[in-house]
Amino acid sequence: MSPSSATPSTVKPPAERLYGRVRGHKLRPRQQALLDLTLPRLAFPEALAADPAAAFAARPAELWLEVGFGGGEHAQALAAMHPEAGLIACEVFENGVCSLLSRLVPDGAEADAPVPGNLRLWTDDARLLLRQLPDASLDKLFLMFPDPWPKARHAKRRFVHPEQIALVARVLRPGAEWRIASDDPTYQAWVAEILAAQQVFTTPEPATERPPGWPPTRYEAKALREQRRPLYWSLRRT
Numbered sequence: 001m002s003p004s005s006a007t008p009s010t011v012k013p014p015a016e017r018l019y020g021r022v023r024g025h026k027l028r029p030r031q032q033a034l035l036d037l038t039l040p041r042l043a044f045p046e047a048l049a050a051d052p053a054a055a056f057a058a059r060p061a062e063l064w065l066e067v068g069f070g071g072g073e074h075a076q077a078l079a080a081m082h083p084e085a086g087l088i089a090c091e092v093f094e095n096g097v098c099s100l101l102s103r104l105v106p107d108g109a110e111a112d113a114p115v116p117g118n119l120r121l122w123t124d125d126a127r128l129l130l131r132q133l134p135d136a137s138l139d140k141l142f143l144m145f146p147d148p149w150p151k152a153r154h155a156k157r158r159f160v161h162p163e164q165i166a167l168v169a170r171v172l173r174p175g176a177e178w179r180i181a182s183d184d185p186t187y188q189a190w191v192a193e194i195l196a197a198q199q200v201f202t203t204p205e206p207a208t209e210r211p212p213g214w215p216p217t218r219y220e221a222k223a224l225r226e227q228r229r230p231l232y233w234s235l236r237r238t
């Protein structure tokens with residue numbers, strides 16, 4: 001199936017910046033306190049992009065990054081399951097950031113409740129950080145249910161994009177894993193088409209059930225409720 005008239009060879013290059021910080025509805029006082037008092041204790045400092053392991057409470061054995069964590073359930077679960085890894089979780093949507101923070105610290109303890117030492121948050125376009133990370137610095141990259149941008153004229157906004165393969169390949173070390181999940185048929189076909197045209201990642205058939213060790217996400221639950229069929233890719237950097 002061809003995803004749309006915007007095939008990888010005709011699609012426009014991605015915009016320099018896909019997103020800035022995005023605000024939904026007006027923030028409630030608790031959300032404001034989370035952003036003012038808790039986020040600074042978890043934020044990944046841009047100044048450490050050249051030495052990202054230094055951003056964690058202890059230097060982690062592996063460095064992982066999640067693009068677009070949404071409500072953060074997947075990032076929170078990964079960080080709890082893997083204390084040996086340092087996870088940089090990226091999300092531009094403020095309400096999503098607040099949702100994750102609200103599960104990490106109790107109401108009233110935003111300034112001083114302990115926060116996970118192996119989790120750091122980047123609240124801007126993930127690509128701005130990826131461009132600054134050293135070569136071969138990441139052991140895993142997670143892209144769970146990215147915005148599908150199903151219209152052909154919006155294909156340049158898709159995170160999986162011919163021009164971004166090189167960026168992702170540069171920051172992943174040889175043997176590193178790139179996990180992608182999508183429930184959108186257009187995006188699924190698009191991923192398959194783009195993977196077929198590159199050689200820097202192995203291209204196994206996607207799984208039709210969530211593989212063991214992959215925490216669930218909110219979008220996945222919604223997709224399953226609405227009878228959509230997610231696909232799960234586990235790519236390896238060659």
Ligand SMILES: C[S@@+](CC[C@H](N)C(=O)[O-])C[C@H]1O[C@@H](n2cnc3c(N)ncnc32)[C@H](O)[C@@H]1O
Pocket residue numbers: 018019067068069070071090091092093096124125126127143144145146147148159217218219220
């Ligand atoms: C469809 S939602 C999926 C959220 C979550 N991964 C899940 O499965 O529940 C995609 C999320 O990615 C975020 N996002 C999209 N592009 C991004 C980028 N370049 N950098 C950071 N976040 C991004 C959006 O704000 C949105 O919250």
